[in-house]
Amino acid sequence: MSSHFVSPTRRAPNRSQTVDAYVDYEATADDISRDTDFTSSQDGLRGVRRAVNVQSRRPTRLPHELDALSNWTPLADGERVDEEEVGDVGSKRKRYDSSDEPMKTWRPLAQLFLEELVRRDGLGDFGKACGSCGRAEDGWRRFRCEDCGPSTHCQECMIARHQLMPLHVLQEWTGAFWSQVSLASLGYVFQLGHGGLPCPRPAPAARSMVVMDFPTIHDVKYRYCACDLSDRMNNLQQLLRTGWYPASTVDPATCATLKTLESFRLLNVVGDLTVHDFVRVMEQCTDASGLEELPDRRKGFGRMSRQFAFVQRMKRAGRAHDAGGLESTTRGECAVLCWACPQEGINLPEGWEDVGPEFQFLYILIIAMDANFRLRNRLRANAHEDPPLGSGWGHIVEESCYKKHLRNYVAEKDISTCIAFAALAQKDTRLSTGLRASGMGGVVCARHELVRPQGLGDLQKGERYANMDYIVLAALMGVALLYVAIAYDIVCQYRINFEARMAKLPNDMQLDLKRTKVLYGLPVWHATAHERNCQSQNSLTYQPGVGRTDGEGTERVWSDGIEDKVDHHNFQKNIRQGEALPRKLVIAIDERDRQVAAFDEVDRTLDQSLRKEWQGMVDAWTEDKTKPNPYQLDDGKSGAARFSPVICPERVTTLRRSFHVKLKQFRRLQDVYTPGAVEELRAAEERRDSELPPPQAEDIVLYMPSGLTRENREARLREGQLHDTVKRLRSSLHAKRHLLNFREEHWVGQRGGTRAATLIAQLGERIEGVAVRYRRARRGWRKSSCCGEEMRRVLRFLAWRALWWGAATGRFLGGCSEVRAGLQAYAARQAALVRRVARTWREAWNTSATTAVRTILSKLIDRFNDTI
Secondary structure (H helix, E strand, C coil): CCCCCCCCCCCCCCHHHEEEEEEECCCCCCCCCCEEEEEEECCCCCEEEEEECCCCCCCCCCHHHCCHHHHCCCCCCCCCCCHHHHCCCCCCCCCCHHHHCHHHHHHHHHHHHHHHHHHCCCCHHHCCCCCCCCCCCCCCCCEECCCCCCCEECHHHHHHHCCCCCCCEEEEECCCCEEEEECCCCCCEEECCCCCCCCCCECCCCEEEEEEECCEEEEEEEECECCHHHHHCCHHHHHHHHCEEECCCCCCCEEEEHHHHHHHHHHHHHHCCCHHHHHHHHHHHHCCCCCCCCCCCHHHHHHHHHHHHHHHHHHHCCHHHCCCCHHHCCCCCCCCCCCCCCCCCCCCCCCHHHCCHHHHHHHEEEEEEEEECCCCEECCCCCCCCCCCCCCCCCECCHHHHHHHHCCCCCCCCCCCCCCCHHHHHCCCCCCCCEEECEEEEEEECCCCCEEEEEEEEECCCCCHHHHHHHHHHHCCCCCCCEEEEEECCHHHHCCCHHHHHCCCCHHHCCCCCCCEEEEEECCCHHHHCCHHHHHHHEHHHCCCCCCCCCCHHHHCCCCCCHHHHHHHHHHHHHCHHHHHHHHHHHHHHHHHHHHHHHHHHHCCCCHHHHHHHHHHHHHHHHCCCCCCCCCCCCCCCCCCCCCCCCCHHHHHHHHHHHHHHHHHHHHHHHHHCHHHHHHHHHHHHHCCCCCCCCCHHHCCCCCHHHCCHHHHHHHHHHHHHHHHHHHHHHHHHHHHHHHHHHHHCCCHHHHHHHHHHHHHHHHHHHHHHHHHHHHHHHHHHHCCCCCHHHHHHHHHHHHHHHHHHHHCCCCCCCCHHHHHHHHHHHHHHHHHHHHHHHHHHHHHCCCHHHHHHHHHHHHHHHHHHHC
């Protein structure tokens, strides 16, 4: 559309006179650069033409003119991939056991690795002279560096030798920035076979090695030794004697220092750190920016850590000192034994079998068994054959015999008559599809919570008797005691037909029931889930000789890392018995005195004929469990008063009201004596649904000391008693001092003197009552030579172990002189450690009861203050 208008003047019209306007569009709609706007006055005589939608044109530029990077092309145009260079990607590569199955090639060399690690405990090739200067003089002190290995040096050479370590990273200052420069980039080549020192005839070729030295990963240049010294060691031995553990046995390209492997083992067994996370930390420490290309060494490090942990367990078990080597290891021989549990020929005195019946409880072994269904393992399609190292030598049952036994129990059926724990109801119905193992069964010593040798095994389909029978009998192999007590949360059902099931197992696993009597008991906490009749019949509390053992030790043991973690767990449990056994002894003596006093008080009120009748019932039930249970309350026979709301609702209401009045006073006492009970009470109240009505009097939990956790029952109870006793004692002593002063100043004559003497005597009785708690423990300590049997067994075990390591120095005389020196040095160090532990504990235990109580309470108070 186009329109023409001729204006007689060029002056712009007044805005107030503007009456019309229109736009003249160009013929080309896409071009808006010349659109024209006409505006006319009201009379139509004047008008203005102006351009609208005018856009300024920018000068165009080509892409390569923008910046320097515009000319850069990631992939050059026309570049083609050469098929000959790529090769046939579909062809299968050649298979090698050293790379595809590295553990298969390592197993035959496990003895070599064990000997080389033991060799490092000696003086190596430099036992007679300094490794640097070659001087040897009588009476010189020789030093063995933990970082450099068994290269012995005189003091002067050792100081000079540590001026430069082979794996350090240098920081170079260029004037503008800092940069990391490895020694390998500077041309430094580490010489094997000589501890980094020059070799007279080194191998001609320098090789590259990835060395994992926590906290960083290094690319190191190194040479093998080719002089006469190499005639006595191969390449693997050269690496191990340098302190580098190879990831493979054939031409290794990755190594980890022994210090790194030991650090990871501690972080794994103590802090649950995985291989993936540990290697990731090392990668971050090496290059946090991620710019440096670091090789992935997770699989290699996982393999090295597994081998190293196995060899270390064999070393600590003394397997390097056996002429038969690793292959002569028997079942459970490498397990960490409990120092306090009775073990014939180790920590039991001569003639222990001939003690009277009243003392036979001293030599009872109490074990607890249970299952953990969190330790599951799934089936994987890409899983390959990788049998365990030393199957059955430690705390896990031997695999082949265990599987052979289970083939006879594919569809096990058992009859359950007690409404017990979930494990009983679900042991055959737990979801096990797609699982290689649905859980793990375990056996521990119930008093000290150490896992028994061969005390762990996989469960394929729930908590079946076939699995648990094999595990518990494997854990009891070699036990020859008068009594063995088994604590199990379904023992009421498990004990049925146990002897018949045991007869189907191998002969070497069966207990000699003519010599050993088996007792059965429900763990204290788990027993509450059973019927009342079942509790009174099977509770561990009513089994003779078990004391106050709760039988719940298995619940406190479970962990994800198995063999190596159990090894560490057992050793730590043994070490802590130096503090735990005195505490248990003091508590046991105090509790014994309380129970004896309560029993004597009741016994004095009984008629002798009734007492004889009750004692006969207890003896009969102890010998034959089919007889009436004297501990089970029976309405109408035992005289127990039970009121029903239907029969006498008024009486029930009165009793409930009376109970709540007494409960308030009881809670106040708990706040003073058992603060742990108050905390559990508050936690239970927070968990309770506020919309529900409060519980009736008969449903209220009292939280007695026997029902609290061990920490609250012991630490908090003793801490509260200590503060209360000291407060009362201080108050009484101040009051007595005040009365004495007041009597001297104000009370005169016979009447005043008599009154003062009466009050002072009353205060004296109060003071004596406060001190009787300590005196009672003191008397109990001196009188009871039986309650300290566990401590004597520990000292006997340590004495036996020290003699065992002492004899080990001359037990194995094979191998080269350097290995023999390492064996002697390691055995001497272990014997010295055991003797030091025994000496320290005996000195700590050889004290008065008052000092022991004060020491224990002081430690408990310190721990309590640390938790606040």
